[in-house]
Amino acid sequence: MFQRLKRLGVDRWVAVANVAVGATIALAALAALPIRSPSLAVPLFAVLALLTASAIGLAARARWADRVTRVAAIVLLLAGLLVLAGLMLELAFHRGLTGPAGGPGPLSFALTLLLVLPYTVIYPAGLLLWLDSRGPSR
Amino acid sequence: MTARWLPRLLIAYALVLTGGCAALVVWLSPRDEPRAGASEILSAWRQGALAARRITAKPAAGADPGAALAAERGTPGTTLVVEHVVREGRVFTLTRTLFGLSFVAGRDGVRATLNGRDATLTADDLLRERLYRRTFGVDSEGVLDRLANQLGCGKDELWRSGSFRRLVITRTVLPRDPPELDLIRRARQETAVTTSRLTLAIKDAGRFLVQRLREDGRFSDGAPAGAGYDWAAHAAATVFLAESGERLDAYELRSAARRAGRFLQQMGSVRCGPNPCIGGLERGDTGGSADTLLAYSELATEKAGVAFRGLTAELASFLRAQQRGNGGFFTYYDRARQRGAGTDRDDVDAQAVLALARAHRITGNPADLEAARRGLRHLTGRPGLLGARDYLGGDHRVCVAMNDLWERAADPAALDYCLDWTSWGALLQIDRRSAAVAEYRGGVRPNLGWVPVPDLTATAQRTEGAIATLAAAVRAGRSADSIRALDVRMAGGVELLLREQLPGARAYLRPDAEAESDLGGFTRSPVDRDPRLATTAAAGSALLRCLRAVEPARGATGKPARRRSVKH
Numbered sequence: 001m002f003q004r005l006k007r008l009g010v011d012r013w014v015a016v017a018n019v020a021v022g023a024t025i026a027l028a029a030l031a032a033l034p035i036r037s038p039s040l041a042v043p044l045f046a047v048l049a050l051l052t053a054s055a056i057g058l059a060a061r062a063r064w065a066d067r068v069t070r071v072a073a074i075v076l077l078l079a080g081l082l083v084l085a086g087l088m089l090e091l092a093f094h095r096g097l098t099g100p101a102g103g104p105g106p107l108s109f110a111l112t113l114l115l116v117l118p119y120t121v122i123y124p125a126g127l128l129l130w131l132d133s134r135g136p137s138r
Numbered sequence: 139m140t141a142r143w144l145p146r147l148l149i150a151y152a153l154v155l156t157g158g159c160a161a162l163v164v165w166l167s168p169r170d171e172p173r174a175g176a177s178e179i180l181s182a183w184r185q186g187a188l189a190a191r192r193i194t195a196k197p198a199a200g201a202d203p204g205a206a207l208a209a210e211r212g213t214p215g216t217t218l219v220v221e222h223v224v225r226e227g228r229v230f231t232l233t234r235t236l237f238g239l240s241f242v243a244g245r246d247g248v249r250a251t252l253n254g255r256d257a258t259l260t261a262d263d264l265l266r267e268r269l270y271r272r273t274f275g276v277d278s279e280g281v282l283d284r285l286a287n288q289l290g291c292g293k294d295e296l297w298r299s300g301s302f303r304r305l306v307i308t309r310t311v312l313p314r315d316p317p318e319l320d321l322i323r324r325a326r327q328e329t330a331v332t333t334s335r336l337t338l339a340i341k342d343a344g345r346f347l348v349q350r351l352r353e354d355g356r357f358s359d360g361a362p363a364g365a366g367y368d369w370a371a372h373a374a375a376t377v378f379l380a381e382s383g384e385r386l387d388a389y390e391l392r393s394a395a396r397r398a399g400r401f402l403q404q405m406g407s408v409r410c411g412p413n414p415c416i417g418g419l420e421r422g423d424t425g426g427s428a429d430t431l432l433a434y435s436e437l438a439t440e441k442a443g444v445a446f447r448g449l450t451a452e453l454a455s456f457l458r459a460q461q462r463g464n465g466g467f468f469t470y471y472d473r474a475r476q477r478g479a480g481t482d483r484d485d486v487d488a489q490a491v492l493a494l495a496r497a498h499r500i501t502g503n504p505a506d507l508e509a510a511r512r513g514l515r516h517l518t519g520r521p522g523l524l525g526a527r528d529y530l531g532g533d534h535r536v537c538v539a540m541n542d543l544w545e546r547a548a549d550p551a552a553l554d555y556c557l558d559w560t561s562w563g564a565l566l567q568i569d570r571r572s573a574a575v576a577e578y579r580g581g582v583r584p585n586l587g588w589v590p591v592p593d594l595t596a597t598a599q600r601t602e603g604a605i606a607t608l609a610a611a612v613r614a615g616r617s618a619d620s621i622r623a624l625d626v627r628m629a630g631g632v633e634l635l636l637r638e639q640l641p642g643a644r645a646y647l648r649p650d651a652e653a654e655s656d657l658g659g660f661t662r663s664p665v666d667r668d669p670r671l672a673t674t675a676a677a678g679s680a681l682l683r684c685l686r687a688v689e690p691a692r693g694a695t696g697k698p699a700r701r702r703s704v705k706h
Contacts, residue, residue: 085155092159094588096166098242098574099225099306125144132141 011065014130015058018072021123022051028115047076066131073127080120087112166240168227168306178203179221179260179307182210186266186649189216193258196222204312211315217646218312221247221260227304234297238278240304243270243591244665245575247305250285252296257288261307266647270665273589308576311643327643329636331629336685337386339639342658343678344382346640347375348394349655350671355401359671369406369416371672372398373429378678380436380443385682392440399437399446402430410471413456414449422471424460424480427453428489435496447500454497457490458509465516487517488533495542511547514539518555529562530586534603538683541606544613553614556607560624563600567627568592577637578664580630591663594638598660598676601631605683632684635677638664 029044050072057065091109175195180203182189192206204211204218211218229248230236241248247260259281264270269280279293285300286293318324326342328335350357357372376398383391406416406426415422416430431453437443438450460468460478467490468478491513498506517536537556540549566582573579574590581592582600605628611621637643640656648667650656659669660677 081151085158088155088159089162091588092162093166096163097240098588098590099167121148125148128144129141 009061010130011058011061014069014127015055017123018051018055018058018069021119022048022055025119028119043079047072047079050075066134069127070131073124073131076120077124077128080116080124083120084113084116087116165228168225168304170226172223172226172305176256177223179223179258180204180206181219181221181260181262182207183217183219183262183646184210184213184215186647188263189213203310211312217314219262219646220310220312221262221307222310223247223305224308225306227306229302229304231297231302234278234282237302238271238281239275241270241276242306242574243272243274243276244578245307245590246276247307248276248281248285249303249305250289250296250300251303252289252291252300255289257285258305259284260305261309262644262647265644265665265667268667270591272591272663272665273584274591311646326639326641329633331632331636331684331688333685333689335636336632336681336688339636339658339681340382340678340685341386341388342639343660343674343681344379344386344388344391344658346656346658346669346674347379347671347678348390351394351398355397355399355404357398357671368672369402369426370429371670371675373402373426373433374675374679375671376402376433377436378675378682380433380439382678382682384436384439385685392442395433396437396443399433399443402433403449406430408473410456410473411459411476413459414452415456415471416453417471417473420473422456422473424457424467424469424471424478425483425486425489427456427460428486428493431457431493431497432489435493435500438500450497451501451503454494454501454503454506457494457497458505460490461509461513465512467513484517484531484536485533487513488535488539491517492535492539492542495539498546507543507546510539510543511549514543514549514552518549518552529559530565532559534599534606537603537610538606541610544610548614550614553607553610553616556603557611557616557620557624560600560604560607560627563604564623564627566596566600567630569630575664577643578634580632580634581664582631591665592634593663594635594660595662595670595673595676597631597634598673598680601628601635602676602680602683604628604631605680605687609687628684632681635660635681639677640669 026044026048029040050068054065054069054072056062057068088109091112176193177196178194180192180194182191190207190210194206197203197205202208203220207218210216226249229240244265245261247258247264249256249258251257259267259269263284264276264281267280267284269277269284271277282293282297286296289296289300322338325335325338347357350359352358356367357375359368359371376395379391379395379398382388383393383395402416407414408417408419408422409415410417410422416426417423431450434446434450434453438446456471457467460471462468462478462482466482466487469480469483469486471477472479491510494506494510494513498510514536518540532555536552537559540552540556543549544553563582565586568578568581568583568590570576570579578590578592580597581594582597583589583591584593584596604624608621608624608628611624638660640659640661641648641654648656656669658674660673661668662670662673
């Protein structure tokens with residue numbers, strides 16, 4: 001069983017991970033967010049398109065797969081850092097405004113970090129490190 | 139290459155972000171002591187207008203806090219209010235939008251200083267002038283206008299050269315001298331949940347709706363010009379009038395309900411295939427038909443409403459025809475194609491289930507009960523997104539219907555859903571720990587953000603759903619421990635509604651308070667001034683359900699029920 005999984009190759013496992021992360025982000029953004037605006041939708045679909053293209057390339061072991069995966073990882077990382085900064089600053093703003101009696105507590109900050117970090121910062125950073133460990137693009 | 143720069147980049151980012159957030163919290167937090175000699179703002183209000191004001195230092199312990207305006211106090215109709223400046227803080231002046239966002243609605247005031255002169259707007263001033271935003275902050279242009287007027291300068295000059303401070307304010311209303319002798323008015327100031335207090339609040343809400351009902355059966359709502367007539371609010375108000383009229387045995391309320399019901403019948407009815415429905419030229423509306431069916435079902439319970447019984451059966455037949463195979467409902471009926479259409483919507487499903495459950499009491503048709511039961515199972519048993527149900531966005535009518543159906547078709551799975559729905563609802567409720575404004579505790583925020591002002595319609599609906607869940611849980615024999623938290627949350631919501639019913643705790647800010655023209659109504663939020671039909675109907679229904687829950691038997695009015703207080 002393990003041998004069979006191993007034979008599938010790291011590339012294809014990364015492709016599956018790309019699809020899973022893309023689906024999670026899409027569901028979170030499209031189903032959970034109460035707002036729909038082009039300023040959110042355009043970057044979101046750009047990131048999803050890149051992740052999907054990367055997954056297809058990695059699954060098919062295409063030549064261009066590494067380059068597209070690198071671009072997808074960098075775009076996702078930058079978007080993640082931007083979103084995280086926005087959320088944390090908003091929480092800090094409310095905390096400062098309402099004071100300790102009514103503002104978001106440390107738990108809210110921790111929850112935000114846990115929800116955003118794995119998919120939009122840790123995963124793309126891991127992708128970049130993995131690509132780097134493979135050496136120059138084929 | 140990446141392995142070298144990426145960790146450094148992320149560490150630098152984390153440090154900058156953490157530092158930025160900490161700096162923002164520290165900079166914005168109102169930490170400073172109020173300016174010496176300006177910690178108390180004593181105002182005399184008369185007929186909704188400011189009669190006199192003194193800004194003073196904190197009086198010595200035991201001293202009369204209203205002494206500075208003792209002469210005003212003796213004038214009839216005067217209310218003295220002390221606004222205590224608890225702390226001061228900075229505001230953003232980078233842009234006017236950010237300036238407007240730098241205040242907590244309902245709590246904060248502002249002081250502007252220009253060329254050594256001060257101008258102050260207290261929380262009461264901002265409420266009276268309608269300058270708080272419903273969600274967050276203030277109307278910056280309006281605030282600058284008022285401050286510039288006080289200083290006798292231009293708004294732009296004040297913005298360029300003035301300095302601004304945020305004032306965190308708490309408030310004490312001094313007892314009237316002579317004291318209020320009208321027992322009913324004094325009773326309205328009580329917020330403990332007793333049967334007599336609930337009965338008074340329901341009567342006031344009913345009277346408000348009757349006053350807003352025109353001869354032709356249409357309600358006059360204070361909705362903004364251009365907004366279409368709110369048929370859902372009309373139906374909800376009709377249901378509340380019928381229910382409260384029956385409960386309080388008040389002919390005036392029942393008669394008004396019948397008039398509003400006939401207006402629904404005359405203005406909204408069209409044919410949808412073989413059945414009548416509520417809608418327009420192209421479509422029959424399932425949600426609107428369900429609301430109307432609910433109203434008809436309540437009107438049909440009394441002898442004078444016998445004309446509504448046939449209508450109830452016909453409209454129930456339309457709703458049954460709109461039901462899909464999975465138990466959900468088509469959102470509309472396409473009159474050209476003669477069939478149901480539209481995507482599944484939980485709110486429409488909930489409306490239809492509740493309406494059919496109530497209609498079954500009138501029609502006695504087992505098909506209505508079966509349709510309601512199937513709809514309820516669809517709403518509470520269906521796995522939603524990734525298997526997780528939408529507990530936060532769930533419609534309160536699901537739980538009202540679950541409770542209504544309990545004696546006829548008990549559904550323990552639906553009760554479990556409602557218990558989870560109420561538990562998740564705690565995230566939206568403002569408790570003592572998370573209340574930026576203490577008076578708003580018990581209220582429900584419109585969304586998951588950090589909005590400090592509750593939405594009173596959402597509060598009423600969530601509270602009604604919680605009361606229905608509690609009633610069903612008690613009947614199902616659930617342990618007292620498992621429902622204690624729910625009981626406390628429900629009481630918090632009811633107490634807020636009692637506090638916010640007009641004229642409310644800030645009646646002295648309303649010019650018409652003595653005339654009682656808005657008496658009994660509810661505004662959309664505590665920082666709004668105009669009562670709304672939909673909110674009043676929702677709040678009235680919640681209070682009525684609470685009365686039924688806490689009153690042991692008919693005729694026991696006046697006897698205090700369990701005295702509750704919110705402790706979160």
